[in-house]
Amino acid sequence: QKEVEQNSGPLSVPEGAIASLNCTYSDRVSQSFFWYRQYSGKSPELIMSIYSNGDKEDGRFTAQLNKASQYVSLLIRDSQPSDSATYLCAVSRSTLGRLYFGRGTQLTVWP
Amino acid sequence: DTEVTQTPKHLVMGMTNKKSLKCEQHMGHRAMYWYKQKAKKPPELMFVYSYEKLSINESVPSRFSPECPNSSLLNLHLHALQPEDSALYLCASSQVKAGGPSNEQFFGPGTRLTVL
Numbered sequence: 001q002k003e004v005e006q007n008s009g010p011l012s013v014p015e016g017a018i019a020s021l022n023c024t025y026s027d028r029v030s031q032s033f034f035w036y037r038q039y040s041g042k043s044p045e046l047i048m049s050i051y052s053n054g055d056k057e058d059g060r061f062t063a064q065l066n067k068a069s070q071y072v073s074l075l076i077r078d079s080q081p082s083d084s085a086t087y088l089c090a091v092s093r094s095t096l097g098r099l100y101f102g103r104g105t106q107l108t109v110w111p
Numbered sequence: 112d113t114e115v116t117q118t119p120k121h122l123v124m125g126m127t128n129k130k131s132l133k134c135e136q137h138m139g140h141r142a143m144y145w146y147k148q149k150a151k152k153p154p155e156l157m158f159v160y161s162y163e164k165l166s167i168n169e170s171v172p173s174r175f176s177p178e179c180p181n182s183s184l185l186n187l188h189l190h191a192l193q194p195e196d197s198a199l200y201l202c203a204s205s206q207v208k209a210g211g212p213s214n215e216q217f218f219g220p221g222t223r224l225t226v227l
Contacts, residue, residue, distance in 0.1 A: 034215065036218075042221075043199075043218040043220050045218070049215050088153055092214035097142055097156075097159040097161065097214065098159070098214075101153030101154060102153065103152070
């Protein structure tokens with residue numbers, strides 16, 4: 001079983017819809033959870049960090065964490081074509097600097 | 112300044128060349144990282160420096176040699192690379208908390224390396 005798994009893409013949603021990206025992780029001692037956005041040919045950009053169970057909102061983005069289910073998700077409300085990118089889920093067990101990345105979910109928002 | 116910069120943006124080198132990739136951050140971060148990313152794959156960790164000391168080496172071949180001259184700079188020296196080493200090389204930085212580097216890592220734009 002992979003450390004971090006993301007829902008298989010690609011995901012395609014119309015402009016204005018809610019995009020839902022999911023991620024599960026295998027190690028129960030994981031402590032920190034991140035979502036990165038990566039445009040084609042560019043580097044990953046950190047968009048959300050979440051450390052405790054529940055929801056965390058930042059603008060149109062909401063991250064949800066459920067440690068009991070080992071599940072983290074990212075909701076993008078009012079999706080825009082500029083949100084079209086690959087979204088990487090990353091998980092850390094400790095503070096040693098090692099992130100475990102999922103393979104990414106490619107999101108396309110069509111006008 | 113909340114940016115990680117990398118030079119060069121693009122690099123083409125032969126298998127016998129020696130070149131270096133450079134990374135700089137001015138966010139006061141004391142942990143810096145090198146990653147390698149192949150197309151349609153997630154970033155793979157290569158090295159971690161914490162307080163200018165190498166703390167993680169992910170069994171990277173010796174043809175890749177990292178160097179951290181000070182808290183703001185990180186270099187990756189390249190020698191005798193293979194075509195399969197062609198990839199996007201990413202630098203990242205993060206704060207260091209009491210127990211070690213924070214994993215809220217901020218990436219630079221990357222260097223696109225092609226080995227002929």
